[in-house]
Amino acid sequence: MELLRIATAGSVDDGKSTLIGRLLYDSKAIYDDVLDSTEQHSRRQSSEYFNLALLTDGLKVEREQGITIDVAYRYFSTPKRKFILADTPGHVQYTRNMVTGASTADVALIIVDARHGVVEQSRRHAVIGALLGIKHVVVCINKMDLVDFKEEFFRPIQDDLHDLLTELEIKSHHFIPISALEGDNVVEKSDRMPWYIDGPLLPHLEDLELPDNTVETPFRFPVQYVIRPLSNEYHDYRGYAGTIASGRVEVGQEIAVMPSGATTSITAIETPEGDANSATEGEAVTIRISDNLDISRGAMFSGTTERPATENSFDATVCWMSEHTSLKSGVMLRIKHTTHTARAMVSDLECRVDINSLSDFGFCDELKLNEIGQVTLRTSEPLIFDKYADVRGTGSFILIDESTNETIGAGMIGRPPYLGAGLA
Amino acid sequence: MNSLEKSNSELLTSSQLRALEAESIHIIREVVAEFERPGLLFSGGKDSIVMLHLAVKALRPAKLPFPIIHIDTGHNFPETIEYRDRTAANLEIDLVIGSVPDALASGRVQASTLPGASRNRLQTPVLLDTIRDGKFDAVFGGARRDEERARAKERVYSFRDEFGQWDPKNQRPELWNLYNGFTNPGQHIRVFPLSNWTELDIWQYILAEGIELPSIYFAHEREVFERDGMLMAHSDFLKPEHGEKVFTERVRFRTVGDMTITAGQKSDAETLEQVITEIAVARVSERGASRADDRTAEAAMEDRKREGYF
Numbered sequence: 001m002e003l004l005r006i007a008t009a010g011s012v013d014d015g016k017s018t019l020i021g022r023l024l025y026d027s028k029a030i031y032d033d034v035l036d037s038t039e040q041h042s043r044r045q046s047s048e049y050f051n052l053a054l055l056t057d058g059l060k061v062e063r064e065q066g067i068t069i070d071v072a073y074r075y076f077s078t079p080k081r082k083f084i085l086a087d088t089p090g091h092v093q094y095t096r097n098m099v100t101g102a103s104t105a106d107v108a109l110i111i112v113d114a115r116h117g118v119v120e121q122s123r124r125h126a127v128i129g130a131l132l133g134i135k136h137v138v139v140c141i142n143k144m145d146l147v148d149f150k151e152e153f154f155r156p157i158q159d160d161l162h163d164l165l166t167e168l169e170i171k172s173h174h175f176i177p178i179s180a181l182e183g184d185n186v187v188e189k190s191d192r193m194p195w196y197i198d199g200p201l202l203p204h205l206e207d208l209e210l211p212d213n214t215v216e217t218p219f220r221f222p223v224q225y226v227i228r229p230l231s232n233e234y235h236d237y238r239g240y241a242g243t244i245a246s247g248r249v250e251v252g253q254e255i256a257v258m259p260s261g262a263t264t265s266i267t268a269i270e271t272p273e274g275d276a277n278s279a280t281e282g283e284a285v286t287i288r289i290s291d292n293l294d295i296s297r298g299a300m301f302s303g304t305t306e307r308p309a310t311e312n313s314f315d316a317t318v319c320w321m322s323e324h325t326s327l328k329s330g331v332m333l334r335i336k337h338t339t340h341t342a343r344a345m346v347s348d349l350e351c352r353v354d355i356n357s358l359s360d361f362g363f364c365d366e367l368k369l370n371e372i373g374q375v376t377l378r379t380s381e382p383l384i385f386d387k388y389a390d391v392r393g394t395g396s397f398i399l400i401d402e403s404t405n406e407t408i409g410a411g412m413i414g415r416p417p418y419l420g421a422g423l424a
Numbered sequence: 425m426n427s428l429e430k431s432n433s434e435l436l437t438s439s440q441l442r443a444l445e446a447e448s449i450h451i452i453r454e455v456v457a458e459f460e461r462p463g464l465l466f467s468g469g470k471d472s473i474v475m476l477h478l479a480v481k482a483l484r485p486a487k488l489p490f491p492i493i494h495i496d497t498g499h500n501f502p503e504t505i506e507y508r509d510r511t512a513a514n515l516e517i518d519l520v521i522g523s524v525p526d527a528l529a530s531g532r533v534q535a536s537t538l539p540g541a542s543r544n545r546l547q548t549p550v551l552l553d554t555i556r557d558g559k560f561d562a563v564f565g566g567a568r569r570d571e572e573r574a575r576a577k578e579r580v581y582s583f584r585d586e587f588g589q590w591d592p593k594n595q596r597p598e599l600w601n602l603y604n605g606f607t608n609p610g611q612h613i614r615v616f617p618l619s620n621w622t623e624l625d626i627w628q629y630i631l632a633e634g635i636e637l638p639s640i641y642f643a644h645e646r647e648v649f650e651r652d653g654m655l656m657a658h659s660d661f662l663k664p665e666h667g668e669k670v671f672t673e674r675v676r677f678r679t680v681g682d683m684t685i686t687a688g689q690k691s692d693a694e695t696l697e698q699v700i701t702e703i704a705v706a707r708v709s710e711r712g713a714s715r716a717d718d719r720t721a722e723a724a725m726e727d728r729k730r731e732g733y734f
Contacts, residue, residue: 002439002440002443003439003440003443003444070577070592070593070595071577072576072577073569073576073619073620074576075569075570075620075622077440077622077624082440082622082625084620096597097597099597099599100597100598100599103599103600104599104600104601224450224453224454224457225453225454225456225457225483227483227484227485227486228486229485229486229487230486231485231486231487233485234485234486237485241453241482241483242453243446243449243450243601272442272445272446272449272481273442282443282446283442283446284445284446284447284449284450284453284482297457321597334606336602336604337602339454339457392600393600393601396599396600396602397602398597398599398600398602398604400604400606405604405606405607405608406596406604407596407597407598407599407604410597410599
């Protein structure tokens, strides 16, 4: 994969914005005029040094108050890769934003202040990354310049987080001592930390290998839109448009059409580049089949074995995102899952999760803003799904308020094995 | 670069572009499936041209089921208008025009008489009227998040209230590829399928797909004059003032908008490859280089976006 999506969060003043500013600046993603206007602003704030962090603040109120209030997306590229970075604020009240940024990420970048060690917010970021199914974590231990680049500040943080990430079943993790302010180990290897033998951050992100899991994962294709041109030229044409949520498919293959379970075979796969013999996860294609079946948006194609579940009741982990309402049993909501929208209701609010320890608080009455809980949901129609841990695209959903139309919750079907067990 | 390195780098570019293309197509199909009456904002600039190209790909072999919308300040490059009309005719799609000159004539908007005023801000009420009159519930826009810092905060589905306003502090969380398009009557969603593209991605995609662009994107001789360090095209809409000298220069335009606020730059790039080479080494952003409208204030874009601008 040559496009790498990164989510980053940090605590107040741990230098996250400076690090991102450094990555953008050193990879020349910042143009001179943007730099000039940032420099002028730095001077207005009487900063002693050119404030790299200001490169990433988007809104007036953020620049005035020196805070980040929302997810911002940054773009930079090197000859090896293009990076999309979701930059989120890390305060406890911003769990919502962290979950949002992590939902599309391949890699989580966690920043720890070398002077303060692992704080609650570093742990929370790791836990949210794990809940959202991120497989790779890179931990930057920042501000090494303020601890004289000494290894004894780096190792305890590494040991602490290594244990946590292992418990969270994140097997791929990596630790880098850096100084974002002075540029040590960000793009260029620092010569002030000879005890650190691995490479700096940017080359690590460039070379990070993401496993090609299209071989082992089952084929899933939520039907998004039925294309029927109704023209003389394409009189009988009927194509099922959508994005492959997982796995791989090829022309001639037998498939099942869910929820009916009817089987048919694939006669054509049309990609944006023309007809193809096969297609894999992430591709937006149009599939044509040999039989005339009643199929509309919300249906799902799968292999004839390893079919998805079709149920109207399931367990899920939910992050609550509404400032105005709380999640309670019996309240009616809209659910959007794959290309299907239905109504949903919590039949059982099992527990609220302590996001720092991952132990559960036991039964509770409601989930409030930024809280994460384990629930049982019932839906007005069966959903066609997999567990989130197995297939991200068919295991995720959002909850929408029926009166205000706001997105008020995000959910992942299933129950992570480490949830409720409590962390050391 | 040896030939092996070159083909390798082309392969990388192509894989990035295909991922971005798939994401945009997914967004466009989602809108067509869920909304009653979408429309696509088309300025004749490169971003809206790429967006239209993606929409055609997303829905083929069916014809586009929605119109393109042009908010016309009346100060156009003739090359852009010719391109717009020809494109609509070729694709057999409807063209909806929201006209700033008409709105001025009817008194709906008033032209500012201040020096340096353009029709840029007048586009917002005309755009909102066009959306309301056409009963559009989803409007595709070609904005990209890398363009400007307020845009970096914008969602793919950007909710607009009855007044067309954007509230950056109160946006719907956007997770996975699950977009929330629910609105009440009078409200609408601005949809930005190119959110994750950069300027360079756009140009490389235009090259890879062989997309035709209006000729003003390539180097040509033109009468210009210098204003605030920028080369402005001399036209009936914009004339030199106090001693600004008109001269002929070889220029191309990096963005294409209203003639009175879009600046050209000196260039000899006559082909897409040459333009891409110039952009890859450029040290000034496209808005900084070519948009007089963004120079007015530090938060110029954010303020206009709150009011309902593109």
